[in-house]
Amino acid sequence: MRYSVTAVTAALLTLVGCEQATVPQGEAPAAGTPSETTAVEAAPAPVIHHWTNDKEIGRGDGPANTEHLLSAPSDPEQWLLYGGDYANHRHSPIDDITPDNASSLKVAWAFPTGTSQQFEVSPTVYDGIMYVTTSYNRIFALDAVTGEIYWRYDHQQPDDLRLCCGTVNRGAAIAGDLVLMATLDAKLIAFNRLTGEIAWEKTLADYAKGFSATSMPLIVKDMAIIGIAGGEFGVRGFFDAYDVATGELRWRHYTVPAEGEPGTETWAGDSYKTGGAPAWTSGAYDPETDILYWTTGNPSPDWNGDLRAGDNLYSNSLLAVDPDTGERLWHFQFTPHDVWDYDGNTQIFLTDVQRDGEAVKAIVQANRNGYFYTLDRATGAFMGATQYVEQVTWATIDENGRPVVDPRANPVEEPDFRVCPGNLGGMNGAFSGALNPDLGLAYIPTIESCQYFQKGIVAFVEGQPFMGGLPIIVDVMSGADYGHLSAIDIHTGEVRWRFRDPEPMMAGALSMAGGVVFTGNRDGFALALDAATGELLWKFRMGGGVRSQPVAYRAGGKTYVAIGSGNDLTIAGFAGGSVAVPEGGHLFVFSLPD
Amino acid sequence: MTIRNTLLVAVAILVAGCGPASPADTFRADPEAMKRGKSLFVGTCAGYCHNTVADNRDAPYLFDRQWLHGGTDREIFDSIANGIPGTTMIPFKGKLPQGDDDIWRLVAYITTAAANQ
Numbered sequence: 001m002r003y004s005v006t007a008v009t010a011a012l013l014t015l016v017g018c019e020q021a022t023v024p025q026g027e028a029p030a031a032g033t034p035s036e037t038t039a040v041e042a043a044p045a046p047v048i049h050h051w052t053n054d055k056e057i058g059r060g061d062g063p064a065n066t067e068h069l070l071s072a073p074s075d076p077e078q079w080l081l082y083g084g085d086y087a088n089h090r091h092s093p094i095d096d097i098t099p100d101n102a103s104s105l106k107v108a109w110a111f112p113t114g115t116s117q118q119f120e121v122s123p124t125v126y127d128g129i130m131y132v133t134t135s136y137n138r139i140f141a142l143d144a145v146t147g148e149i150y151w152r153y154d155h156q157q158p159d160d161l162r163l164c165c166g167t168v169n170r171g172a173a174i175a176g177d178l179v180l181m182a183t184l185d186a187k188l189i190a191f192n193r194l195t196g197e198i199a200w201e202k203t204l205a206d207y208a209k210g211f212s213a214t215s216m217p218l219i220v221k222d223m224a225i226i227g228i229a230g231g232e233f234g235v236r237g238f239f240d241a242y243d244v245a246t247g248e249l250r251w252r253h254y255t256v257p258a259e260g261e262p263g264t265e266t267w268a269g270d271s272y273k274t275g276g277a278p279a280w281t282s283g284a285y286d287p288e289t290d291i292l293y294w295t296t297g298n299p300s301p302d303w304n305g306d307l308r309a310g311d312n313l314y315s316n317s318l319l320a321v322d323p324d325t326g327e328r329l330w331h332f333q334f335t336p337h338d339v340w341d342y343d344g345n346t347q348i349f350l351t352d353v354q355r356d357g358e359a360v361k362a363i364v365q366a367n368r369n370g371y372f373y374t375l376d377r378a379t380g381a382f383m384g385a386t387q388y389v390e391q392v393t394w395a396t397i398d399e400n401g402r403p404v405v406d407p408r409a410n411p412v413e414e415p416d417f418r419v420c421p422g423n424l425g426g427m428n429g430a431f432s433g434a435l436n437p438d439l440g441l442a443y444i445p446t447i448e449s450c451q452y453f454q455k456g457i458v459a460f461v462e463g464q465p466f467m468g469g470l471p472i473i474v475d476v477m478s479g480a481d482y483g484h485l486s487a488i489d490i491h492t493g494e495v496r497w498r499f500r501d502p503e504p505m506m507a508g509a510l511s512m513a514g515g516v517v518f519t520g521n522r523d524g525f526a527l528a529l530d531a532a533t534g535e536l537l538w539k540f541r542m543g544g545g546v547r548s549q550p551v552a553y554r555a556g557g558k559t560y561v562a563i564g565s566g567n568d569l570t571i572a573g574f575a576g577g578s579v580a581v582p583e584g585g586h587l588f589v590f591s592l593p594d
Numbered sequence: 595m596t597i598r599n600t601l602l603v604a605v606a607i608l609v610a611g612c613g614p615a616s617p618a619d620t621f622r623a624d625p626e627a628m629k630r631g632k633s634l635f636v637g638t639c640a641g642y643c644h645n646t647v648a649d650n651r652d653a654p655y656l657f658d659r660q661w662l663h664g665g666t667d668r669e670i671f672d673s674i675a676n677g678i679p680g681t682t683m684i685p686f687k688g689k690l691p692q693g694d695d696d697i698w699r700l701v702a703y704i705t706t707a708a709a710n711q
Contacts (some may be wrong), residue, residue: 160682164642232642304637413633455639457630461689464682467641477647573649 011177019586049154051125052196053141059172061127063176069219070287072452077219079125079551082171083217083432086285086348092433092552093425094559095514097592102302102516103535105590109562113138120430122171122216122508122549123587124179129193130562134585137183141196145556148594155183162210162463164232165571171216172335172551173224182213182226188242200247204228208463210235215239220292220323223250227279231343232464234274234300241326248301251326254281254298255314263313272338274460277298277315278408279488281429285323286377293322293350293363294379297343297429300565303411304339304455304468311336316344318363322382331379335379335403339411340394340453341423342369350377354491364490366433366444368425371397372493386493390448391420391548409484411455411469420450423471424575432508432549434517436531441487441496443517447504447575449481450474473574479577485509485519487534497534504575508549510561516560520546522572526563526590543582545572562589616667621702631703634696653683657708670701
């Protein structure tokens with residue numbers, strides 16, 4: 001690896017013009033280009049932020065292609081997609097970790113990221129190499145067996161990022177010989193997966209207007225699909241398809257209609273112009289029907305809907321899209337005219353469910369609004385919703401899937417009605433669930449925390465938060481918040497078991513075929529649960545609170561489970577739990593003893 | 595309001611009275627203006643920036659009387675109107691529905707709420 005470990009060494013390398021990529025903050029380095037910095041120009045020493053690799057690495061698996069992506073559900077040696085597979089099950093076929101031996105898991109290796117704030121990564125594994133992204137958009141390529149670092153890139157951020165919810169990133173995608181990372185300043189960067197050199201870089205949108213990108217791109221065919229965040233800034237949400245090879249934009253799907261387009265009638269006046277509806281989580285893809293599914297977040301402003309009367313399409317919706325054109329086929333809106341920030345973008349699972357003795361191709365989702373939805377994935381038809389959060393006060397759901405809102409739940413200037421769930425959910429798009437198709441159970445990490453919603457006069461100022469109010473965290477202040485990971489029967493929507501935790505559960509989940517579910521908690525423990533019963537099998541204190549998405553893979557003849565540790569109080573404070581949130585950014589990789 | 599805080603407000607008014615009258619004084623005496631000032635704060639300033647309770651957000655908590663950029667009415671007005679360079683606090687002059695009057699209502703609400711903490 002071409003890198004230096006001290007600032008002194010870095011400065012020396014710069015002075016002699018070595019092959020170290022050295023560029024000022026905010027500029028993309030030309031991959032493999034020797035620095036042209038002169039001694040005169042070198043003061044002060046530039047920031048070293050890119051360490052490339054020139055060794056032979058990997059097992060020679062070659063470019064990752066569609067066949068690799070389609071075989072994800074059955075290939076134990078890779079973890080290519082945020083959802084584990086196109087159906088988003090996050091279910092590993094590996095069966096040698098079982099309820100009988102999970103308690104003997106040990107640390108195989110660990111890796112410090114050197115970053116703080118939420119460490120929300122879902123590591124990506126291919127060709128014996130693990131790709132790990134961190135807060136602030138560092139990306140590391142590591143040996144999946146030993147943790148040896150191969151290459152590293154620290155994205156240089158502008159100092160005036162416009163973020164609602166932390167400096168997070170949830171992982172990198174692999175396509176061909178490229179690995180792709182979206183950034184907080186709304187870029188998409190493609191690296192050579194073996195050398196770390198930058199192949200191309202695209203700007204998705206102007207970060208200064210409130211745009212950012214935090215999710216793992218979804219690779220479909222020869223495209224990378226990536227959505228944008230910014231629902232707290234009154235942006236016009238969208239998700240894009242980029243040609244993986246060239247970085248050229250294939251299509252853009254706006255999630256809020258433009259003037260004259262159908263759907264503007266669901267926005268009072270011209271409120272659609274600042275309508276939000278971001279698309280900040282990863283979607284799903286059905287290769288059988290060739291339909292791409294994406295979900296959207298809240299309308300803007302978040303907590304005052306007075307100026308945007310109407311359903312506010314296509315906020316808080318599931319969108320079915322033609323992946324070749326970006327054309328919308330149908331939609332289903334979970335929370336019309338949202339005034340609580342109930343983003344409709346929690347993880348969607350593509351699965352078959354039983355109805356009247358027949359299997360129906362469905363989508364199930366534990367929505368942030370407290371209900372577990374089942375939809376027909378061919379048509380978007382509503383098939384049912386059940387309550388999976390223990391406390392739901394804002395609405396019931398009618399036979400058509402439309403909420404019947406309790407008027408007391410609407411934000412007012414002096415609120416005194418306890419609205420459940422709070423603005424973070426329920427489940428939340430910042431963390432994943434998992435689904436065991438053999439057991440027919442979906443595993444949903446859940447926040448139990450209620451709030452008062454207060455509204456106020458709101459002014460739109462481009463690039464500034466456009467909120468319209470605030471949630472008053474009554475449960476946090478009284479210590480009444482808690483959490484659980486719930487196992488939900490995908491056929492009936494009933495809760496089979498709950499694993500309870502004193503604090504809101506905000507880490508992702510991993511299901512394994514051996515009958516074990518992995519997750520983590522706010523206290524910084526990695527947890528292994530019996531997939532059938534919820535019994536706690538094993539825990540390990542990693543230190544930092546857990547906000548990452550666990551993954552499993554086999555390499556070198558062994559099974560590994562990777563979980564990141566690292567949290568931050570800012571967003572966690574909305575949900576509650578310990579004030580002294582353990583921070584830190586550290587990846588732990590566990591295995592069974594030889 | 596406690597006696598101590600009443601005195602603080604009184605002293606602040608006296609100090610302000612040594613120079614040109616602050617437009618915030620008029621709004622402090624007007625309950626409707628104070629209500630609008632609070633509503634502007636809740637709807638536009640709070641949420642993900644300046645919280646109504648102390649926490650560790652990037653944007654400072656404004657009710658602890660620890661003024662980072664000056665605590666006179668005029669200095670607070672200028673911070674809101676002109677923004678704080680190098681931060682995401684951009685100028686709000688001309689951005690609020692009722693212009694400078696709304697900024698002065700915010701000044702009146704923030705200073706009064708701070709004095710009551």
